[in-house]
Amino acid sequence: xxxxxxxxxxxxxxxxxxxxxxxxxxxxxxxxxxxxxxxxxxxxxxxxxxxxxxxxxxxxxxxxxxxxxxxxxxxxxxxxxxxxxxxxxxxxxxxxxxxxxxxxxxxxxxxxxxxxxxxxxxxxxxxxxxxxxxxxxxxxxxxxxxxxxxxxxxxxxxxxxxxxxxxxxxxxxxxxxxxxxxxxxxxxxx
Amino acid sequence: xxxxxxxxxxxxxxxxxxxxxxxxxxxxxxxxxxxxxxxxxxxxxxxxxxxxxxxxxxxxxxxxxxxxxxxxxxxxxxxxxxxxxxxxxxxxxxxxxxxxxxxxxxxxxxxxxxxxxxxxxxxxxxxxxxxxxxxxxxxxxxxxxxxxxxxxxxxxxxxxxxxxxxxxxxxxxxxxxxxxxxxxxxxxxxxxxxxxxxxxxxxxxxxxxxxxxxxxxxxxxxxxxxxxxxxxxxxxxxxxxxxxxxxxxxxxxxxxxxxxxxxxxxxxxxxxxxxxxxxxxxxxxxxxxxxxxxxxxxxxxxxxxxxxxxxxxxxxxxxxxxxxxxxxxxxxxxxxxxxxxxxxxxxxxxxxxxxxxxxxxxxxxxxxxxxxxxxxxxxxxxxxxxxxxxxxxxxxxxxxxxxxxxxxxxxxxxxxxxxxxxxxxxxxxxxxxxxxxxxxxxxxxxxxxxxxxxxxxxxxxxxxxxxxxxxxxxxxxxxxxxxxxxxxxxxxxxxxxxxxxxxxxxxxxxxxxxxxxxxxxxxxxxxxxxxxxxxxxxxxxxxxxxxxxxxxxxxxxxxxxxxxxxxxxxxxxxxxxxxxxxxxxxxxxxxxxxxxxxxxxxx
Numbered sequence: 001x002x003x004x005x006x007x008x009x010x011x012x013x014x015x016x017x018x019x020x021x022x023x024x025x026x027x028x029x030x031x032x033x034x035x036x037x038x039x040x041x042x043x044x045x046x047x048x049x050x051x052x053x054x055x056x057x058x059x060x061x062x063x064x065x066x067x068x069x070x071x072x073x074x075x076x077x078x079x080x081x082x083x084x085x086x087x088x089x090x091x092x093x094x095x096x097x098x099x100x101x102x103x104x105x106x107x108x109x110x111x112x113x114x115x116x117x118x119x120x121x122x123x124x125x126x127x128x129x130x131x132x133x134x135x136x137x138x139x140x141x142x143x144x145x146x147x148x149x150x151x152x153x154x155x156x157x158x159x160x161x162x163x164x165x166x167x168x169x170x171x172x173x174x175x176x177x178x179x180x181x182x183x184x185x186x187x188x189x190x
Numbered sequence: 191x192x193x194x195x196x197x198x199x200x201x202x203x204x205x206x207x208x209x210x211x212x213x214x215x216x217x218x219x220x221x222x223x224x225x226x227x228x229x230x231x232x233x234x235x236x237x238x239x240x241x242x243x244x245x246x247x248x249x250x251x252x253x254x255x256x257x258x259x260x261x262x263x264x265x266x267x268x269x270x271x272x273x274x275x276x277x278x279x280x281x282x283x284x285x286x287x288x289x290x291x292x293x294x295x296x297x298x299x300x301x302x303x304x305x306x307x308x309x310x311x312x313x314x315x316x317x318x319x320x321x322x323x324x325x326x327x328x329x330x331x332x333x334x335x336x337x338x339x340x341x342x343x344x345x346x347x348x349x350x351x352x353x354x355x356x357x358x359x360x361x362x363x364x365x366x367x368x369x370x371x372x373x374x375x376x377x378x379x380x381x382x383x384x385x386x387x388x389x390x391x392x393x394x395x396x397x398x399x400x401x402x403x404x405x406x407x408x409x410x411x412x413x414x415x416x417x418x419x420x421x422x423x424x425x426x427x428x429x430x431x432x433x434x435x436x437x438x439x440x441x442x443x444x445x446x447x448x449x450x451x452x453x454x455x456x457x458x459x460x461x462x463x464x465x466x467x468x469x470x471x472x473x474x475x476x477x478x479x480x481x482x483x484x485x486x487x488x489x490x491x492x493x494x495x496x497x498x499x500x501x502x503x504x505x506x507x508x509x510x511x512x513x514x515x516x517x518x519x520x521x522x523x524x525x526x527x528x529x530x531x532x533x534x535x536x537x538x539x540x541x542x543x544x545x546x547x548x549x550x551x552x553x554x555x556x557x558x559x560x561x562x563x564x565x566x567x568x569x570x571x572x573x574x575x576x577x578x579x580x581x582x583x584x585x586x587x588x589x590x591x592x593x594x595x596x597x598x599x600x601x602x603x604x605x606x607x608x609x610x611x612x613x614x615x616x617x618x619x620x621x622x623x624x625x626x627x628x629x630x631x632x633x634x635x636x637x638x639x640x641x642x643x644x645x646x647x648x649x650x651x652x653x654x655x656x657x658x659x660x661x662x663x664x665x666x667x668x669x670x671x672x673x674x675x676x677x678x679x680x681x682x683x684x685x686x687x688x689x690x691x692x693x694x695x696x697x698x699x700x701x702x703x704x705x706x707x708x709x710x711x712x713x714x715x716x717x718x719x720x721x722x723x724x725x726x727x728x729x730x731x732x733x734x735x736x737x738x739x740x741x742x743x744x745x746x747x748x749x750x751x752x753x754x755x756x757x758x759x760x761x762x763x764x765x766x767x768x769x770x771x772x773x774x775x776x777x778x779x780x781x782x783x784x785x786x787x788x789x790x791x792x793x
Contacts, residue, residue, distance in 0.1 A: 014547060027365055038366040038367075039364065042363075050548070062514075063514065065514060066514075080545060083537070083540050103763055104545035104547045118536045
């Protein structure tokens with residue numbers, strides 16, 4: 001891996017799922033490993049149940065926004081949110097999608113199978129699993145973001161992600177987060 | 191912190207580092223997205239300094255700028271932080287501050303919001319710099335924001351003029367690797383030299399200072415020439431760009447494998463010579479800039495016979511935020527190549543099926559209860575004049591009919607009252623922080639001029655929308671000290687309102703009763719609906735002690751009344767028309783109070 005390797009990643013979810021934390025850990029790891037890195041957070045009213053959309057660009061000296069159809073990966077903490085931003089994913093990219101639904105008011109929620117079908121038809125690889133269940137298995141629902149980082153880790157040009165996570169999570173939640181990372185890693189399908 | 195270091199920083203944090211290192215003595219501001227993180231970052235870190243700067247949340251942006259101006263008159267460095275619309279509030283001191291100038295450096299950090307992610311408009315602060323005839327710096331990344339923050343103070347002192355550092359969302363809310371020098375300037379010594387012809391802007395003095403300000407313009411232009419960077423190439427196409435758009439241009443030309451001449455303008459007033467040099471070297475020039483066509487208009491003045499493309503010719507959109515894709519399309523049109531990114535039909539079809547996730551008031555938000563009671567008592571026919579804050583989301587409950595700007599609810603309310611007369615109920619709705627910001631003069635005005643209206647102050651004891659900043663009625667300052675907690679009731683009473691009621695919005699019958707009294711009262715009636723913001727209560731651990739379990743036994747016996755649905759609470763959903771209460775319910779008990787069939791129980 002050379003330090004000019006590039007990796008563009010979209011992380012999306014709803015407020016409270018830890019998208020911002022996940023992007024912060026990614027960015028910090030990339031920085032420490034010697035990459036240029038930039039990210040953009042859109043979270044105007046996220047605390048009020050809205051969507052959180054983060055663009056993370058590793059090895060990038062351009063602006064923080066990823067162009068359409070060019071991200072190497074999308075991490076969707078929630079299926080509908082993943083689809084909402086899937087247009088950023090490259091046809092050669094990988095979608096890592098949590099199948100656990102967070103209900104939204106208004107319109108009926110479409111069947112998750114339909115969402116996965118649309119994803120599968122438009123990118124190289126879809127890794128879909130119930131990451132919320134794995135987070136519970138790890139010991140805390142809040143470790144969802146770390147589960148998903150565990151899966152993403154296989155694709156990244158980074159090798160110290162787990163160490164940075166261990167440094168950033170609260171001490172009392174360390175064990176659960178490390179379990180979550182491992183469970184996420186196992187969920188990866190090449 | 192003497193060594194340089196590389197950190198992964200939010201643009202706003204990079205600016206805060208710049209302020210510390212510049213040896214700023216006084217920092218003031220009012221919260222507003224996307225500028226809100228700067229002052230809290232400073233406040234959190236003042237403890238690391240032997241001689242920490244004075245940092246404050248001021249009551250509004252006009253006050254904040256005047257605080258900073260006072261300090262800068264005394265030879266020390268001062269900074270004031272706000273969002274773009276805050277500069278409207280601070281415009282009055284700004285325009286004359288340009289005449290008097292300053293002694294210590296004074297920098298206005300102003301964050302623009304292209305695309306209105308969290309604002310009521312998308313005005314361009316560069317226009318203000320031009321209007322006031324002061325310099326404006328326009329960084330494209332967090333690193334440049336840090337560098338230019340430090341430079342801004344030197345510039346301000348060299349020419350004794352205030353300087354605007356204009357940021358945008360994708361600079362302030364971008365994170366990036368930033369190299370911090372760790373070199374700190376010492377704070378300057380405070381010293382005020384009495385000089386009426388300089389500081390007292392009576393007409394005779396102002397006329398002379400205006401001459402001085404105009405004389406300064408060519409000097410500023412030549413000083414800032416180094417921030418207009420020109421790279422000429424053998425190409426028919428020239429590009430002029432600024433701010434974050436610089437980065438979009440770099441990515442777009444790489445993708446399209448173009449090699450145009452590029453002029454990037456990082457500072458205003460602009461360098462005409464560089465613009466003319468680019469024009470003379472090109473057959474057509476594309477201007478790419480965020481928000482208003484400020485550069486494009488200038489380039490049009492100087493263009494000669496060259497074709498100038500941009501927002502005024504429709505090559506780039508006149509409204510909204512730029513992205514790489516938007517800029518790619520603009521380049522495509524400019525060079526006659528069709529450039530578009532196809533989003534697959536399957537994705538577009540799937541997107542259409544997605545449920546929207548609009549922001550809503552939090553589960554347990556006290557405003558929801560207030561709005562419910564308000565609608566019940568005042569009915570749909572009342573005019574609900576709203577303001578800026580979380581409670582704007584009350585629009586989904588039908589209790590916000592207008593939103594204009596900070597503080598407008600009360601003053602517009604008296605206008606509605608004057609226009610509509612006795613026949614129409616007028617209810618103004620404002621939050622506690624906004625009330626202190628610019629609501630108070632409106633209330634004085636309404637009472638003084640005999641308005642007939644009801645004012646509801648939604649007092650959640652914080653500035654919730656922008657991330658829970660304190661204000662005078664909370665008593666806490668930016669750094670957490672408590673000097674004096676302003677009693678809101680005493681203030682309202684002293685203004686002379688004819689009725690004042692303080693209620694807990696979780697108690698619906700008490701709240702409704704107060705609204706009925708206010709409705710039947712004379713003159714200006716005020717109801718303070720007081721209950722701490724649910725998020726701050728949660729953070730303070732106050733909720734876990736009082737949290738009740740709420741269960742629904744709703745069985746749809748009652749032909750799906752869905753009365754609790756009018757609360758638009760994210761914790762209430764319906765399954766086969768029966769109300770279900772989700773896990774995130776905090777047990778405020780409001781739905782229990784309104785259920786006519788006793789189907790919701792707290793325990």
